[in-house]
Amino acid sequence: MIKVLFFGQLKEQLGVAGTELYTKPGITVAQLLEHIIQIHPHWAQHLNNENLLVAVDQVMAKPGTLVSESSEVAFFPPVTGG
DSSP, rough: EEEEEHHHHHHHHHTOOOOEOOOOTTHHHHHHHHHHHHHHHHHHHHHTTTTTTTEEEEEEEEETOEEEETTTTEEOOOOOOO
């Protein structure tokens, strides 16, 4: 089971801190995102953001990064400093 977490403004927009789901083994971050949007199509407007950041098992990741069945995947909006 993959544990998916949402942080920052994204958490507020989706109304949840995270979810858990089962997928086929050996999927990429991009495929996982597509799977999440298929399950929750009303989240698409917030998750289809090219600036969305992602970490897999607490390491920054890219769309092609592989996700294992026991991974923790975190999505969060870009962070700005000041």
